[in-house]
Amino acid sequence: MDDAQRANRRLVTRLLMLVVAMFAFGFALVPLYDVMCKALGINGKTGDPYRETQQVDESRQVRVQFVATNHADMVWGFYPVAAEIVVHPGAVSEMRFVAENPTERVMTAQAVPSIAPSTAAAYFHKTECFCFTQQRLQPGERIEMPVRFIVDRELPGDVKHLTLAYTLFDVTARLPPSVGPVAAHGG
Known part of the structure; x- marks a missing residue:
């Protein structure tokens, strides 16, 4: 395997890791929003x-x-x-x-x-x-x-x-x- 192929694999691996991280961040936004609303006392979502x-x-x-x-x-x-x-x-x-x-x-x-x-x-x-x-x-x-x-x-x-x-x-x-x-x- 030459240097160009290794560089391409590293790039693809990094991009896949970025996609996974973005997906996980999307799921984390809802609980983060709830915590932020509660901590700041702003009226975000409904109560329990x-x-x-x-x-x-x-x-x-x-x-x-x-x-x-x-x-x-x-x-x-x-x-x-x-x-x-x-x-x-x-x-x-x-x-x-x-x-x-x-x-x-x-x-x-x-x-x-x-x-x-x-x-x-x-x-x-x-x-x-x-x-x-x-x-x-x-x-x-x-x-x-x-x-x-x-x-x-x-x-x-x-x-x-x-x-x-x-x-x-x-x-x-x-x-x-x-x-x-x-x-x-x-x-």
Whole structure:
């Protein structure tokens, strides 16, 4: 075997190792994301399902305000059915948001949530949310999308008001032409 063949084998071996490392890194991203969200107190994914069975604290009330905004290039109508509700920590609560596509074309959107104050984000757990999937609407179509959540009983006592805000992004152009949206409608 000459030097060129050995060099080619080393290159192929290194490239294969790189592919394996990239594949492993892809799998590691989900747990890394979860750890980062928990460590930084940002509202990434939902809390654990066992939280739905936690006891309700009837002695406390927390006002949850809902805000819906569109990113600059999004033309849909997007709003909550109520501006706010009062919940008891530990109780499963629900709010519905409305999305309307006023255009003459099929569009796909993705909602990105945030919680304020940021220190309370770790105590707000979405168990079902339209933000988990992309929403595809036909021209003129209108849908109601639920978000189910629990304000944790461990929420600090001085926090009496939370704001759940969504920003809606148009992701239609980001989808490959041969691939449809992740979900037509979602919870």
